[in-house]
Amino acid sequence: MPVFFVADETKKALPMKSKIFLFAGLLLASSMVQADDKPPYTVVDGDKVDANTFAGWKAWRAMACERCHGAKQEGLVGPSLIDSMKKLSKQEFKQIVLEGRPGTAMAPFNEAKTVVDNIDSLYAFLKGRSDGAIQPGRLQLIQDPGAESK
Amino acid sequence: MTIKPKLKHLPLVFAALALAVPSLVFANADVAKLISNPNNWAHPQGNFQNQRYSTLKQIDTTNVGKMKVAWTFSTGVLRGHEGGPLVIGDTLFIHSAFPNKVFAINLSDQTIKWKYTPVQDPSVIPVMCCDTVNRGLSYAEGKIFLQQADTTLVALDAVSGKVIWSVKNGNPKVGQTNTNAPFIMKDKVLTGISGGEFGVQGFVAAYDINSGKQVWKCYSVGPDDQMCMDGSKTMTWTNGAMAPVGKDSSLKTWKGDQWKIGGGTTWGWYSYDPALNLMYYGSGNPSTWNPSQRPGDNKWSMTIWARDVDTGAAKWVYQMTPFDEWDFDGINEMILADIPVKGKQTKALVHFDRNGFGYTMDRVTGALLVAEKFDPKVNWATHVDMKTGRPQVVKQYSTAQNGPDVNTKGVCPAALGSKDEQPASFSPQTGLFYVPTNHVCMDYEPFKVEYTAGQPYVGATLSMYPPPGESHMGNFIAWDAGTGKIVQSKQEKFSVWSGALTTAGGIACYGTLEGYLKCVDAKNVNKELFKFKTPSGIIGNVTTWSYGGKQYIGILSGIGGWAGIGLAAGLEKDTDGLGAVGGYKELNKYTELGGTLMVFSLP
Numbered sequence: 001m002p003v004f005f006v007a008d009e010t011k012k013a014l015p016m017k018s019k020i021f022l023f024a025g026l027l028l029a030s031s032m033v034q035a036d037d038k039p040p041y042t043v044v045d046g047d048k049v050d051a052n053t054f055a056g057w058k059a060w061r062a063m064a065c066e067r068c069h070g071a072k073q074e075g076l077v078g079p080s081l082i083d084s085m086k087k088l089s090k091q092e093f094k095q096i097v098l099e100g101r102p103g104t105a106m107a108p109f110n111e112a113k114t115v116v117d118n119i120d121s122l123y124a125f126l127k128g129r130s131d132g133a134i135q136p137g138r139l140q141l142i143q144d145p146g147a148e149s150k
Numbered sequence: 151m152t153i154k155p156k157l158k159h160l161p162l163v164f165a166a167l168a169l170a171v172p173s174l175v176f177a178n179a180d181v182a183k184l185i186s187n188p189n190n191w192a193h194p195q196g197n198f199q200n201q202r203y204s205t206l207k208q209i210d211t212t213n214v215g216k217m218k219v220a221w222t223f224s225t226g227v228l229r230g231h232e233g234g235p236l237v238i239g240d241t242l243f244i245h246s247a248f249p250n251k252v253f254a255i256n257l258s259d260q261t262i263k264w265k266y267t268p269v270q271d272p273s274v275i276p277v278m279c280c281d282t283v284n285r286g287l288s289y290a291e292g293k294i295f296l297q298q299a300d301t302t303l304v305a306l307d308a309v310s311g312k313v314i315w316s317v318k319n320g321n322p323k324v325g326q327t328n329t330n331a332p333f334i335m336k337d338k339v340l341t342g343i344s345g346g347e348f349g350v351q352g353f354v355a356a357y358d359i360n361s362g363k364q365v366w367k368c369y370s371v372g373p374d375d376q377m378c379m380d381g382s383k384t385m386t387w388t389n390g391a392m393a394p395v396g397k398d399s400s401l402k403t404w405k406g407d408q409w410k411i412g413g414g415t416t417w418g419w420y421s422y423d424p425a426l427n428l429m430y431y432g433s434g435n436p437s438t439w440n441p442s443q444r445p446g447d448n449k450w451s452m453t454i455w456a457r458d459v460d461t462g463a464a465k466w467v468y469q470m471t472p473f474d475e476w477d478f479d480g481i482n483e484m485i486l487a488d489i490p491v492k493g494k495q496t497k498a499l500v501h502f503d504r505n506g507f508g509y510t511m512d513r514v515t516g517a518l519l520v521a522e523k524f525d526p527k528v529n530w531a532t533h534v535d536m537k538t539g540r541p542q543v544v545k546q547y548s549t550a551q552n553g554p555d556v557n558t559k560g561v562c563p564a565a566l567g568s569k570d571e572q573p574a575s576f577s578p579q580t581g582l583f584y585v586p587t588n589h590v591c592m593d594y595e596p597f598k599v600e601y602t603a604g605q606p607y608v609g610a611t612l613s614m615y616p617p618p619g620e621s622h623m624g625n626f627i628a629w630d631a632g633t634g635k636i637v638q639s640k641q642e643k644f645s646v647w648s649g650a651l652t653t654a655g656g657i658a659c660y661g662t663l664e665g666y667l668k669c670v671d672a673k674n675v676n677k678e679l680f681k682f683k684t685p686s687g688i689i690g691n692v693t694t695w696s697y698g699g700k701q702y703i704g705i706l707s708g709i710g711g712w713a714g715i716g717l718a719a720g721l722e723k724d725t726d727g728l729g730a731v732g733g734y735k736e737l738n739k740y741t742e743l744g745g746t747l748m749v750f751s752l753p
Contacts, residue, residue, distance in 0.1 A: 061597060062599060062600075062606070064606045066611055067279065067280070067608075067712065071611050072613075076714070076715055077281075077710075077712065077714040100275075103228070105281065107272075108272075108273075112605060113605070137557075138555070138595075
């Protein structure tokens with residue numbers, strides 16, 4: 001995120017136009033930051049998610065990650081992912097899952113097709129859980145609002 | 151003290167041994183002799199019968215409270231340390247979790263005599279479902295045997311640590327790994343395979359002690375010849391009597407080719423009756439954890455097996471949990487003991503299963519004698535019908551009847567069972583069994599999974615917790631296998647996940663998941679006589695030996711993966727609802743990992 005230093009003397013001396021440009025620049029910068037922070041998941045009513053995130057939930061189940069991280073990602077013998085996902089960037093997450101954490105029980109999963117093919121989806125699902133937006137347990141796909149509900 | 155008989159006296163010595171302990175004469179003579187010397191601990195389970203009992207009595211109920219740490223040894227490895235040391239003469243042999251280092255330690259000064267560090271591809275680790283544990287070593291005829299995680303079985307020279315032979319027992323690329331200890335029986339070393347969560351077709355195999363050549367290999371599921379089963383000769387309990395299993399007894403209970411990825415793995419403890427020439431062990435869960443994908447009884451998963459040691463031929467079988475719906479692996483130890491059963495002196499086999507039932511079998515014929523709950527909270531079945539041998543399943547707790555994608559709630563025990571691999575002990579002194587148990591229930595929701603070689607093939611999501619209304623998650627019990635009754639029960643805060651030990655000194659010892667080594671009075675298990683906090687949680691097996699006139703008790707301290715669920719699941723109350731934050735149950739809030747052998751003696 002770009003940082004704008006404006007010296008006090010300069011502030012006083014700057015004409016109005018420049019201040020507006022600066023201000024606009026700051027706004028632009030912050031909106032760029034907002035764009036990066038847009039959630040990687042879409043969720044409705046806590047348990048209906050977009051296809052990408054749904055694939056992440058299915059990959060989580062297929063790989064039995066809960067055996068170490070708990071059925072609600074709350075931690076068991078492995079750490080709580082609700083907690084971890086608050087601290088990890090997407091890049092760090094991918095590195096840990098694919099390459100493992102040497103010296104710990106977190107093994108590398110870069111040879112597991114289900115993980116490799118769905119790594120971005122896994123990130124979306126777990127981020128949603130960590131943000132408190134996606135509830136624990138069974139998920140569904142977001143239904144087309146125009147479609148008939150079953 | 152070593153007895154050195156004159157050559158001419160040997161027949162007399164053998165005869166005397168035969169009278170004293172009839173079963174030892176036909177065993178591997180070298181191992182049998184070492185086992186019969188109580189100064190040693192020459193078998194991973196104490197003796198061929200898996201009794202975990204010592205006749206040593208220097209440490210007894212009057213003085214065990216005074217035990218002090220004598221010495222300690224770090225394996226240099228973290229992660230779960232199951233199993234325990236072997237002690238032969240003046241040398242202690244100890245193994246570690248992955249990468250499965252082996253150390254020979256001089257008991258005179260605790261220096262390392264030799265060290266063996268296997269080179270194993272770490273890609274085997276993600277294919278191990280339940281932490282990178284190893285349950286220990288075996289010894290015979292100057293060789294130490296190690297069963298590595300990557301399925302390599304290796305024989306090391308006990309004096310130098312050099313590799314004598316090495317053989318591949320399986321293939322990690324298809325989900326096969328090993329965690330079990332190997333077992334010496336006559337001129338063979340026996341081992342099994344892990345991978346029930348990876349669609350592995352389970353088997354046991356026997357290798358020649360001297361050459362490492364495979365002598366036989368017998369599967370748990372599939373065609374009769376693969377299982378070394380003869381439909382007209384292999385017997386099973388049927389309507390109150392033993393009857394032949396019949397042709398294709400396994401194939402008939404699977405749909406299509408499902409048996410090929412059918413499970414029935416063999417990662418537990420094996421016992422051996424030299425007089426009968428039979429080996430006994432249990433087979434694990436059928437693959438997947440979603441029962442609707444494998445209709446049928448899934449024979450012979452979840453089964454107690456008796457096989458001929460020389461050929462592997464199945465003499466008798468008994469399936470404890472047909473069509474498993476809860477992952478109640480049948481691999482726990484088969485303790486052989488000659489005890490009164492319902493008033494009649496019996497050559498018995500006693501087994502505390504994951505499913506919560508304590509079984510007593512006639513180990514000669516395979517007859518079912520006793521099947522009773524060893525945890526009062528067990529609810530998935532009301533009882534075992536003693537005529538058919540089948541458990542009577544309660545519909546409410548049937549994950550299959552409730553169906554896939556349905557959360558079946560409140561099943562007791564949880565998948566980790568009323569007891570997992572942690573071995574119990576038999577005390578000939580009291581005639582009772584001392585059993586480390588789990589007291590945990592679960593919600594279990596099966597779902598459909600696809601099979602891919604080398605990938606998890608599980609198909610269920612679980613939550614585990616103490617039984618409703620209770621807060622303790624373990625009990626150390628004394629059990630009468632003749633009547634199927636809990637005689638005494640001592641509560642523990644967490645699952646008791648260590649192997650037990652009993653001695654002629656009248657003590658029973660075990661370790662806790664918070665890390666305490668405890669010894670209690672074998673006549674009253676609620677009388678705690680000794681307690682010491684080791685560096686990490688304990689999932690190893692308490693072991694004893696003697697050296698230089700002093701008795702020692704040793705235990706590995708180093709908590710591990712899935713065992714830690716027996717601790718973590720009970721740490722804090724779960725919070726339901728959206729975005730559950732707080733109330734985390736991370737194991738590392740309670741104990742750190744470790745890898746130390748702690749050795750105690752009287753001051």
